[in-house]
Structures are given as C-alpha cells and as structure tokens.
Amino acid sequence: MSVTTAIPTAAKGDSPARRALRRFLRHRLAVLGLIVITIFVAGAVLAPWIAPYDPVATSWSRIRKPPSELHWFGTDENGRDVLSRVLWGARASLMAGALSVTAALLIGVPFGLLAGLTGGWVDTIISRFTDAMLSVPFLILAIALAAFLGPALENAMLAIAISASPIFVRLARGMAMEAKATEWVEAARSLGNPPWRIALVHVLPNIVPPLLVQATLAIAEAIIAEASLSFLGLGQQPPNPSWGSMLNAAQRFLTQAPWMAIYPGLAIFLVVLAFNLFGDGLRDALDPRARGR
Amino acid sequence: MGWSASRACGCNSVMWGWLLRRLGQIIPTLLILSVLIFALQQLMPGDPAIIMAGEERGDPQVLAEIRAELMLDRPIWEQYAAWLWRLLHGDLGFSWRIRQPVGSLILEKLPVTLQLGGMAFLIAIAIGIPAGIVSAAFRDRPADWAANAVALAGISTPNFWLGIMMILLFSVELGWLPPSGYVPLSQDWRQSLATTIMPAFVLGTGIAGVFMRHTRAAMIGALSQDYVRTARAKGLPERVVIGRHALRNALVPVVTLATIELGRLLAGAVLTEQIFSIPGFGKLIVDAVFNRDYPVVQGVVVVTALIFVTLSLIGDLLYMAINPRLRAA
Numbered sequence: 071m072s073v074t075t076a077i078p079t080a081a082k083g084d085s086p087a088r089r090a091l092r093r094f095l096r097h098r099l100a101v102l103g104l105i106v107i108t109i110f111v112a113g114a115v116l117a118p119w120i121a122p123y124d125p126v127a128t129s130w131s132r133i134r135k136p137p138s139e140l141h142w143f144g145t146d147e148n149g150r151d152v153l154s155r156v157l158w159g160a161r162a163s164l165m166a167g168a169l170s171v172t173a174a175l176l177i178g179v180p181f182g183l184l185a186g187l188t189g190g191w192v193d194t195i196i197s198r199f200t201d202a203m204l205s206v207p208f209l210i211l212a213i214a215l216a217a218f219l220g221p222a223l224e225n226a227m228l229a230i231a232i233s234a235s236p237i238f239v240r241l242a243r244g245m246a247m248e249a250k251a252t253e254w255v256e257a258a259r260s261l262g263n264p265p266w267r268i269a270l271v272h273v274l275p276n277i278v279p280p281l282l283v284q285a286t287l288a289i290a291e292a293i294i295a296e297a298s299l300s301f302l303g304l305g306q307q308p309p310n311p312s313w314g315s316m317l318n319a320a321q322r323f324l325t326q327a328p329w330m331a332i333y334p335g336l337a338i339f340l341v342v343l344a345f346n347l348f349g350d351g352l353r354d355a356l357d358p359r360a361r362g363r
Numbered sequence: 364m365g366w367s368a369s370r371a372c373g374c375n376s377v378m379w380g381w382l383l384r385r386l387g388q389i390i391p392t393l394l395i396l397s398v399l400i401f402a403l404q405q406l407m408p409g410d411p412a413i414i415m416a417g418e419e420r421g422d423p424q425v426l427a428e429i430r431a432e433l434m435l436d437r438p439i440w441e442q443y444a445a446w447l448w449r450l451l452h453g454d455l456g457f458s459w460r461i462r463q464p465v466g467s468l469i470l471e472k473l474p475v476t477l478q479l480g481g482m483a484f485l486i487a488i489a490i491g492i493p494a495g496i497v498s499a500a501f502r503d504r505p506a507d508w509a510a511n512a513v514a515l516a517g518i519s520t521p522n523f524w525l526g527i528m529m530i531l532l533f534s535v536e537l538g539w540l541p542p543s544g545y546v547p548l549s550q551d552w553r554q555s556l557a558t559t560i561m562p563a564f565v566l567g568t569g570i571a572g573v574f575m576r577h578t579r580a581a582m583i584g585a586l587s588q589d590y591v592r593t594a595r596a597k598g599l600p601e602r603v604v605i606g607r608h609a610l611r612n613a614l615v616p617v618v619t620l621a622t623i624e625l626g627r628l629l630a631g632a633v634l635t636e637q638i639f640s641i642p643g644f645g646k647l648i649v650d651a652v653f654n655r656d657y658p659v660v661q662g663v664v665v666v667t668a669l670i671f672v673t674l675s676l677i678g679d680l681l682y683m684a685i686n687p688r689l690r691a692a
Contacts, residue, residue, distance in 0.1 A: 201388065202396035205668045205675075207630035210648070214664045217652040218406040294521045298634055301523055302649055321527055321638070324542075325535050335524030343519035 093355040100351020106344035110337075114160035123151035125158040126309040134327040144329035147319060148309075152330060155311035156337050162312040163341065166227050166296035166305070167289040173231035174292075175238055175285060182242025183269045187250055196239065203236040212295050216304040223312070226305035230295045234288050241284055245277035279356035286349035290342045297338050313338050378683060385679065389672060397450065400664050401443050407657060411435065414655055415459045455665060456658035458651075465662035468647065473666075475643035476636070478548060479559055479566065480628040486567030487574055487624070492617065494571070495578025499586060499613075500605055510575060517572035522631055526565045526638035533561060543640035562639040566631050570624045577620050581613035588612070615685055622678030626671040 094100060113120070123141075129149035137144040143152035185196035203211065215229035249255055249272070258272045299305040300314030308315065313334040320331035404411070412429040419425045429435075434442050449456070455465035491514075498510040534542035540561055546554035585591065586609050594604045633645035640646070644663065651659035 198388070198391045198395050201392040202399060205392065205396060205671050206664055207627050207667060207671060209630040209633060210664060210667050213633065213648065213652065214403060214660055215406070217655075217660050218403045218657065290519070297521055298523065301634065302637070302652065304652065317524060317527065324527065324531055328531050328535070331524075331527045331531065335521065335527065338521050338524060339516075339519055342521070343515065346515060346519050 090355045094351055097351035097354055099347045100354070103344040103347030103349075103351065106340060107348060110160050110341050110344070111164060113157050114164050117154075117157040117161060121151075121154035121157045123154040125150065125154045125311050134323060134330070136327070137329055143333045144327065146316070146330050147323055147327070150309075152316075152333055155316060156313070156333050159306075159311040159313045159316060159334060160337065160341075162223060162300070162306045162310070163293050163296055163338070166223065166230065167293040167345075170227045170230040170292045170296070171234060171285050171288045173228070174234035174288065175281065177231065178235040178238025179242045179274075179281065181235075182239040182244075183246050183273060185239065186243040186246025187265060187269055187273065189247075193243070197243070200236040200239045200243075203233070204240075208233050208291065209295060209298060212299060213302065213304065216299050221304045221307060223300075223306045223310075226296060226299040229299070229304075230292050233295075234292060237284065237288065238281065241280060242277060245280060246273050249273045249276055283349055283353045283356060286345055286352055290345035290349065293338065293342055293345070382680075385676065389676065393668075393672065396668055397447055397665075398443070400661055400668075401446055403661060403664075404657065405439075411657070414657075450665065455662035458656055458659050460651075460654045460656045461659075465658050468659065469644065469662055469666050472642065472644045472647045475545060475547075475641060476629065476632050476645060478555075479563055479632060479636070479641060479643060480625070482559055482563035483566035483570070483628055483631075484621075484625055486564055487570040488621070490567070491571035491574025492578050492614075494575040496582055496605065496610065498575065498579040499582030500601075502583060507579075510579070514572035514575040517568045520569070522565050522569050523634040523638050525568065526562065526635055529561050529565060530638070543638075545639075545641045545643075558639075559641070562635045562641060565638075566628060566635050569631060570628065573624060574617065574621070578613065578617050581616050582609060585609040585613040615682065618685060619678040619682045622674045622681065626667075626674045629667050629670065 117125075127150065129145075132141070132145045132149040134147055135141055135145045135149075141151050141153065143156060146152055146155070181196050185193040206214075212226075212229045212233040215232055216226050219225035219229060246269070255268060255272050258268050263272075296305055296312070297314035297317070300312040301318045303315070303318065306312030306315050316334040317331060320327070320334070323330055411433065412426045412435060413420045415429050415433070416422070416425050434445055437445075446456075453466060455469070457463070458465055458468060461468065494510045494514065498507045501507050530542045533540045541558055543558075545558050548555045582605075586605075588609075591604060591609055594608045595601075599608075629644065632643060633648060635641075636643045636645035637649050644666075648660060648663040650656070651663065
C-alpha cells in the first residue's frame with residue numbers, strides 16, 4: 071500500500087462521512103468482508119425460501135449421505151440436509167452476534183459515559199465492577215452465566231451480552247473522559263446544558279466511530295462464543311440448527327461423515343473472518359490516527 | 364494504564380507508589396468479583412436442594428437437612444458472608460456430584476491444563492514473535508501480507524473446529540496421532556506429548572496470531588525511532604539493527620501482553636480439552652455444567668479469576684522490571 075495517499079485532499083463539500091467511505095472502499099479486503107457478511111445475512115434472511123430442504127425434517131433413508139447433487143453438503147445422522155441446516159443455522163449465529171453485541175452496547179455505553187463524565191466515587195465503583203468482570207476470561211464468564219441461566223439460545227445471548235459489556239464500559243469511559251476535557255464540551259457546559267444533554271448531544275456522537283469498530287470486532291467474538299456455547303449444549307437446543315450444535319453432533323461421526331463437521335465450521339470461520347476484515351477496514355476508515363498500525 | 368506517569372521519572376518511590384495503588388485496586392475488584400460469583404447462584408433455576416438431593420428429592424427431611432447444610436434457610440447476606448469466609452480459608456465448597464472438595468478437584472486437574480497451556484504458549488511464542496518480526500522487517504511486502512493473512516485466519520478460526528479438523532486429518536486420515544485421551548508426563552513422556560501436541564497446537568495458533576500482530580506493531584514503532592536510524596547510519600548490518608536494537612525495545616509491551624494471553628489460554632482450554640477428551644481444568648467446568656454441579660462451576664470461575672488477576676499483576680511487574688526507563692536509578 072502506498073503511503074502517499076494517507077491524507078486525501080478534501081474537495082469542496084466533501085463530508086467526513088464521505089471521506090471515511092472512500093478510505094473504507096480503498097481497503098479491498100474490508101469490502102470483501104462486507105460482501106461475505108452480506109451474503110451470509112441474505113442466506114439467513116432468505117433461508118425459508120432458498121434452503122432446499124426442511125432443516126429439521128429427518129429421513130431414515132438418507133442418513134449420513136456424502137455430498138451429492140441432491141445434498142450439496144451431505145446429510146447428517148438423522149438424514150437432515152446439512153446445507154439447509156447451515157443456512158438456518160446462520161440465523162442463530164448472526165442473530166446471537168448482532169443482538170448480544172447490541173445489548174452489550176446498551177448496557178456498557180451508558181455506564182461508561184456515566185463513569186467518565188461524573189468521575190468521583192461513581193467512576194470508582196463502575197470501574198472496579200468492570201475490572202472484576204474483566205478478570206474472568208470472556209468465554210469462561212459466558213459459560214458460567216449460561217450454565218446458571220439454563221440452556222437456551224436466549225440465555226446464551228444474554229450471557230454473551232453481559233460478558234461483552236465491560237469492554238464497552240471501559241471504551242466509553244475513556245472516550246468520555248477525553249471528550250470532557252475538550253473545549254466544545256467545556257463550552258456546552260458553560261452555556262448551561264444539563265449533563266444528560268452533554269452526554270447525548272456532545273459526547274456520544276464523537277465516540278460512535280471507535281464504538282462501531284469495537285462492536286464489529288465484538289460481533290466476531292460473539293459469534294464464536296455462541297457457537298462454543300451451542301457446541302457445549304448451552305445455546306440453541308435441538309432439533310433447531312446452529313453451527314455449534316451441528317459440530318457437536320458431527321464429532322461423534324467424524325470417521326463416517328466428515329462433511330458434517332467441515333461445512334458448519336467453515337461457515338463460522340468465514341463469517342468471523344469477514345467481520346474481522348470488516349472491522350479492521352472500518353478502523354482505518356473511521357479512526358485515521360490508528361492507520362498504519 | 365498507570366505506568367505512563369511514572370515512566371519519565373524512573374525513581375523508586377514512584378514505582379512503589381504505583382505498586383501500592385495497583386494492589387489497592389485489586390482488593391476491591393476481588394471483593395466485587397466475589398459478590399458477582401456468589402450472585403451466580405441466584406440465577407439458578409429451581410431449588411438447589413432438589414438438584415442436590417437427586418433421587419431422594421421426595422423426602423422432605425432430606426431436603427430440610429440439605430437446606431440447613433447449604434444455609435439456604437438463612438438470609439442471603441449471611442449466606443454470602445459464610446461463603447466468603449470459607450473462600451478466604453481456601454475452601455471452595457463441596458462438589459454435588461463427585462462428593463469431593465472442589466479445591467482438591469481443581470488441584471487435581473490443574474497440572475494437566477498447565478502442561479497443555481505451557482506447550483500451547485511455547486508454540487504461540489515460537490510462531491507469533493518471529494512472524495511479527497519478519498512481518499515488520501518486510502513491511503508491506505509479500506512476507507508481511509502472508510504473515511498477516513495467516514494471523515487473521517488463526518484469530519478467526521474457532522479453536523474447537525480446528526481441533527476437529529486436525530483429528531480428522533492426523534488421526535482419522537493419516538493415523539499419526541491419537542484422536543483423544545491423555546497420558547501424564549510422569550507416566551510416559553512420549554505418549555504424553557503425542558496426546559497433547561494437537562490440542563496444544565490448536566490452543567497455541569489462536570494466540571500466535573495475537574502475538575504476531577502485537578509484535579509487528581511494536582517492531583514497526585521501534586524501527587521508526589531515532590536510535591534505529593543512528594544504528595543504521597553507523598553502518599550496522601540490518602540483522603543487528605533489528606535483532607539487537609529494535610527487538611529489545613519492541614518486546615517490552617509484548618511481555619505484558621503475553622502474561623494476559625497466558626490467562627486467556629484457560630478459556631481456550633475449555634473447548635479444546637472437551638474436543639480431545641483431556642481431563643483438565645477446562646473439561647472439569649464443562650462436566651460440571653452438564654451435571655449441574657454448580658459449586659464446581661463457581662470454584663473454577665474463582666480460580667480462573669485469581670490466576671488471571673495474578674498474571675496481569677506479574678505482567679505489570681515484568682514490564683517494570685524489563686523496561687529500563689522504569690528501573691530504579
């Protein structure tokens with residue numbers, strides 16, 4: 071990559087958003103990531119129409135058939151079509167990724183803003199809470215929470231959301247403290263704006279870009295976490311398909327039906343890779359300071 | 364992080380002050396953590412006494428005895444105080460299923476995971492750090508792109524899937540390695556290595572990508588410094604400039620990161636041990652989850668958090684120890 075284009079000359083009427091878009095589009099891998107994500111989202115949304123078979127319909131005459139014209143990805147131990155289950159499974163994975171990260175943002179950002187803007191003992195309490203949660207590795211916290219909440223996809227999503235939220239608290243807190251020290255917030259405060267208005271109107275919009283980048287990367291982690299929890303039987307419950315639970319079943323038939331393990335795992339890998347590529351590109355586009363790192 | 368203020372000074376009192384402040388943060392953090400872990404119990408659906416009674420759940424007298432033993436008939440704060448008191452004395456409770464103290468269960472399983480984690484850590488360092496150095500030295504050239512692509516793939520691969528794929532290739536197809544099981548080092552070191560090399564590799568590759576990215580970033584930062592330019596101007600060979608001048612400085616942040624990643628290996632071990640049927644710490648929590656053996660789940664979380672907090676403290680101390688700018692004058 072050439073460095074000479076690092077500072078694009080802004081044409082008249084060139085908004086920051088448009089400049090960011092241009093920087094993003096120059097990042098070919100990030101665009102590729104976005105395309106892959108779009109394909110997966112389309113597959114998940116259109117699953118009822120494009121899946122060739124019913125994802126839960128069993129067929130005793132078609133147990134563990136290798137990939138063929140009829141079943142592109144083969145069939146599983148109950149004669150269900152693996153392709154159809156991968157397509158329907160995308161729903162569980164993408165929904166878990168998007169919803170749990172949205173929930174983590176909704177939990178984390180307000181607390182982070184509160185801590186960063188008020189300071190004092192409120193900040194101390196929120197920060198120690200965050201430290202406490204971050205001292206348990208993400209996946210172990212999610213497993214423990216999901217175990218105590220009981221096995222269900224909704225509970226797994228809640229567990230992931232709670233486990234992912236401290237990162238957003240920390241990020242929002244740091245950015246809020248930075249913003250608090252700037253002149254525009256100082257000016258807004260001296261004009262007599264109430265604290266909530268300063269938080270929402272003056273601070274939040276400025277911290278959206280880094281939050282967006284972090285959220286994209288968190289979706290990648292959340293998708294792996296959902297797959298892990300479902301793999302352990304703590305997420306999506308049978309017979310409903312999820313990539314993690316499909317891998318769990320596949321492990322028992324590795325010698326006879328390796329295709330059962332290959333395709334759901336490949337789906338997780340591709341979608342997580344796509345979110346990571348997309349997030350990296352987004353960081354370059356939205357946060358010029360982090361460029362070239 | 365708190366080191367930035369003390370960095371410029373390099374005097375002893377600042378270092379000690381920082382250390383005291385750091386410890387002052389850890390204690391409330393651990394207290395809050397204990398409340399959170401205790402609170403997990405309250406999320407539990409159903410009556411713990413019924414779960415614990417098992418087949419005798421119909422007998423009201425048994426239920427009453429269990430409730431009294433678990434202090435379920437006491438106010439919640441009293442339950443917490445008693446739980447914390449026992450915890451501070453190293454008592455992690457009693458497994459509901461295996462009928463053994465949780466502490467001894469964990470102590471029994473931990474060495475297995477330490478062996479696995481240690482091997483994975485070595486693999487991650489052996490791959491990640493050289494790859495990061497090469498990547499930074501050949502920045503924006505094919506070697507860099509290749510290293511970045513491999514690192515990204517490593518980070519994006521769910522390690523349980525990689526484990527399944529490796530079993531498929533090396534055990535099912537090629538028949539080189541046992542697909543699962545574990546032999547202790549003390550019993551037969553060859554067999555022990557054969558049973559742990561695949562899981563260690565699976566566990567290590569995920570972090571290798573993280574190491575590679577951080578080493579690369581730190582090396583790129585170091586290579587742009589004045590002292591590197593001076594070293595080059597003196598006519599030193601590039602090998603010496605990179606190996607002796609840039610690398611020493613670049614590795615400082617990587618060491619801190621390494622200790623944190625070492626803690627994260629514990630989380631990775633959960634699924635990896637499950638895939639390869641290795642009877643370690645990770646499999647312990649999974650089995651406990653399946654058996655609804657809640658004290659074990661809690662105990663594992665407590666121990667993980669303690670290890671994690673200790674490691675990050677060691678990371679900070681190492682950072683101070685190896686960073687000449689922070690060393691006492």
